[in-house]
Amino acid sequence: MNQLFTITTQNHKILYRYLTTVSLEKLTKTPEGFNNNIWWNIAHVVVTQQLLVYGRSGLPLNISLELVNKYRKGTFPDGEPEAKEISLIKELLINLPEKTKSDYEAGIFTSYEPYMTSPKIPLNSVEDAIAFNVFHEGLHLGTVMALAKLI
Numbered sequence: 036m037n038q039l040f041t042i043t044t045q046n047h048k049i050l051y052r053y054l055t056t057v058s059l060e061k062l063t064k065t066p067e068g069f070n071n072n073i074w075w076n077i078a079h080v081v082v083t084q085q086l087l088v089y090g091r092s093g094l095p096l097n098i099s100l101e102l103v104n105k106y107r108k109g110t111f112p113d114g115e116p117e118a119k120e121i122s123l124i125k126e127l128l129i130n131l132p133e134k135t136k137s138d139y140e141a142g143i144f145t146s147y148e149p150y151m152t153s154p155k156i157p158l159n160s161v162e163d164a165i166a167f168n169v170f171h172e173g174l175h176l177g178t179v180m181a182l183a184k185l186i
Contacts, residue, residue: 039165040136043084046172047128050077053179054125063115066185071112073182076175078106078116081127083171087164088135091148097131108153139165 053073054062062074071079082103085096096103102123105113116124138144144161151157152171158164 036139036162036165037136039169040132040139042169043135043165043172044132046080046169046176047132049176050080050179051125051128053077053183054121054128057183059115059121061183061186063112064186065112066182069182069185071178073179073186074116074121075106075110075112076179076182077128078102078120078124079108079110080172080175081124081131082106083108084131084135084168087150087158087168087171088144088161091150091158091164092144092161093146093148094143097134098127135165 054077057073063072065072082098082105085098086103086107089096102120104110139161147158147160147164149157149159150164152167156167156170158167
């Protein structure tokens with residue numbers, strides 16, 4: 036499990052770099068042929084991890100319902116985020132991997148509601164969710180990298 040947390044932390048550092056080096060105009064630009072942008076992909080990564088790991092474990096999320104509703108699966112970019120929201124996502128990118136690792140080591144994940152993911156990978160435990168999340172974040176990091184080349 037430690038390696039999965041290490042990979043997640045590294046993914047988040049890379050995504051954080053995009054948030055701190057790419058202009059807001061470019062972060063929120065949706066190129067032709069795409070239905071989302073760099074900003075949405077990064078916020079979506081944060082929301083999905085919370086829903087898969089904490090939500091399906093029956094635990095409170097570490098993010099607001101407002102963020103969930105804006106960036107969950109099935110949503111699309113809707114205007115520019117406020118500076119406060121960008122700062123929050125930056126903070127969550129840095130803090131959530133360590134919090135999840137700490138919570139996992141503390142044994143707070145005692146149940147899990149099974150879930151079939153869009154790519155037809157079944158999740159039956161929090162360990163499955165943490166592992167799948169690494170895959171999911173890798174997909175979105177790849178999308179972010181592709182979008183960055185197009186804008």
